Amino acid sequence: xxxxxxxxxxxxxxxxxxxxxxxxxxxxxxxxxxxxxxxxxxxxxxxxxxxxxxxxxxxxxxxxxxxxxxxxxxxxxxxxxxxxxxxxxxxxxxxxxxxxxxxxxxxxxxxxxxxxxxxxxxxxxxxxxxxxxxxxxxxxxxxxxxxxxxxxxxxxxxxxxxxxxxxxxxxxxxxxxxxxxxxxxxxxxxxxxxxxxxxxxxxxxxxxxxxxxxxxxxxxxxxxxxxxxxxxxxxxxxxxxxxxxxxxxxxxxxxxxxxxxxxxxxxxxxxxxxxxxxxxxxxxxxxxxxxxxxxxxxxxxxxxxxxxxxxxxxxxxxxxxxxxxxxxxxxxxxxxxxxxxxxxxxxxxxxxxxxxxxxxxxxxxxxxxxxxxxxxxxxxxxxxxxxxxxxxxxxxxxxxxxxxxxxxxxxxxxxxxxxxxxxxxxxxxxxxxxxxxxxxxxxxxxxxxxxxxxxxxxxxxxxxxxxxxxxxxxxxxxxxxxxxxxxxxxxx
Ligand SMILES: [Zn+2]
Numbered sequence: 001x002x003x004x005x006x007x008x009x010x011x012x013x014x015x016x017x018x019x020x021x022x023x024x025x026x027x028x029x030x031x032x033x034x035x036x037x038x039x040x041x042x043x044x045x046x047x048x049x050x051x052x053x054x055x056x057x058x059x060x061x062x063x064x065x066x067x068x069x070x071x072x073x074x075x076x077x078x079x080x081x082x083x084x085x086x087x088x089x090x091x092x093x094x095x096x097x098x099x100x101x102x103x104x105x106x107x108x109x110x111x112x113x114x115x116x117x118x119x120x121x122x123x124x125x126x127x128x129x130x131x132x133x134x135x136x137x138x139x140x141x142x143x144x145x146x147x148x149x150x151x152x153x154x155x156x157x158x159x160x161x162x163x164x165x166x167x168x169x170x171x172x173x174x175x176x177x178x179x180x181x182x183x184x185x186x187x188x189x190x191x192x193x194x195x196x197x198x199x200x201x202x203x204x205x206x207x208x209x210x211x212x213x214x215x216x217x218x219x220x221x222x223x224x225x226x227x228x229x230x231x232x233x234x235x236x237x238x239x240x241x242x243x244x245x246x247x248x249x250x251x252x253x254x255x256x257x258x259x260x261x262x263x264x265x266x267x268x269x270x271x272x273x274x275x276x277x278x279x280x281x282x283x284x285x286x287x288x289x290x291x292x293x294x295x296x297x298x299x300x301x302x303x304x305x306x307x308x309x310x311x312x313x314x315x316x317x318x319x320x321x322x323x324x325x326x327x328x329x330x331x332x333x334x335x336x337x338x339x340x341x342x343x344x345x346x347x348x349x350x351x352x353x354x355x356x357x358x359x360x361x362x363x364x365x366x367x368x369x370x371x372x373x374x375x376x377x378x379x380x381x382x383x384x385x386x387x388x389x390x391x392x393x394x395x396x397x398x399x400x401x402x403x404x405x406x407x408x409x410x411x412x413x414x415x416x417x418x419x420x421x422x423x424x425x426x427x428x429x430x431x432x433x434x435x436x437x438x439x440x441x442x443x444x445x446x447x448x449x450x451x452x453x454x455x456x457x458x459x460x461x462x463x464x465x466x467x468x469x470x471x472x473x474x475x476x477x478x479x480x481x482x483x484x485x486x487x488x489x490x491x492x
Pocket of ligand 1: 357
């Protein structure tokens with residue numbers, strides 16, 4: 001996600017940040033598959049029939065499978081805040097509104113099963129198995145449910161111009177150390193953690209709506225006032241859709257990828273399409289090839305600057321300075337590599353994808369001088385803003401906690417998270433580039449990409465890839481950043 005720059009506390013000059021196709025074919029043969037038949041109703045609800053074909057790839061026999069029900073955090077009696085107090089009125093511009101996900105039927109291998117919902121916020125579907133699912137055994141879970149969208153400028157909800165379907169369906173929890181990871185939604189950051197899977201989706205909606213989605217639309221048919229789209233995606237970490245009756249689209253091809261820019265308000269469609277093309281070209285060369293056939297860059301109603309999903313990024317229509325709009329496009333497209341292809345637990349290690357994504361925008365500008373961004377100045381400002389953050393927090397709270405491996409709900413507020421995950425994360429990668437030199441640093445990123453693509457990275461795997469590629473002992477450097485001991489001094 002790209003958080004918009006915003007002002008906070010005191011009037012200080014703070015600077016806020018707010019493989020190839022055959023790879024896909026190969027990897028997709030051994031993944032879970034989500035099949036969804038979705039009807040989008042004009043009253044902002046979805047009727048969905050979903051089947052998940054899940055293979056137990058753990059070493060344990062499982063007597064259950066847990067799935068996140070993120071839309072339930074938007075319901076009236078949820079314990080979780082889906083937006084910060086600061087953004088509440090901007091999000092709920094028409095007043096408070098609620099969403100939900102209600103399950104009416106659950107089948108396990110075609111046998112009707114009791115619907116059990118638990119978790120910290122009653123946001124987990126706990127599917128109990130009659131017989132244990134042994135390692136490598138498959139199970140078919142069929143869920144019939146209704147989703148209600150809130151009226152909110154968010155990744156899940158509808159606004160004045162767009163209907164955003166992000167994190168709208170039951171998605172399997174990750175399984176680690178003998179248990180499912182069931183972290184709830186949180187207003188900070190992107191509170192998600194999932195593995196790549198295949199998706200076969202049918203969406204039926206009013207014909208006046210155009211759609212942008214993860215994956216590729218392989219067929220569309222119209223009947224009276226409705227249109228049905230067949231959408232397929234392989235080896236993607238999540239699946240999102242945006243609908244609007246206002247979309248215009250401009251497109252171009254970069255190698256095997258079709259880039260589509262969807263817009264309704266922004267005045268620079270060709271420039272934004274070109275930025276998207278430049279991102280894909282630059283990051284393909286720097287990190288490794290984007291393996292998918294589609295990349296949709298979508299202007300939308302969204303409270304923050306932007307949001308990443310596989311093959312689809314949201315760019316907020318509220319970003320009204322064009323250079324900021326460009327910056328958000330670059331940031332969100334960089335996420336296709338860091339979050340999308342190389343995944344991570346975004347609840348526990350937000351800096352891992354956000355810090356590297358922020359630094360990737362700097363690499364983009366370094367490699368595309370026509371954008372006229374002085375990256376030395378950018379780093380100087382970032383450094384100074386972090387040092388000011390530490391000073392202010394020390395003065396106001398007595399101390400500044402600058403450790404990086406904190407969960408989203410362990411930060412005191414949104415700005416502290418932004419400073420640690422984005423600003424300090426970016427400085428960590430800059431210090432690595434300073435130490436290693438540009439060529440070695442880029443080689444390390446390529447190793448990290450290749451070691452972890454379609455998988456899950458952790459701080460340890462990042463350190464391993466960097467040490468392996470550079471043949472240097474970098475553990476102490478990483479540790480001093482991650483555990484908060486490094487001193488960052490303001491520069492002139
Ligand atoms: Zn981001």
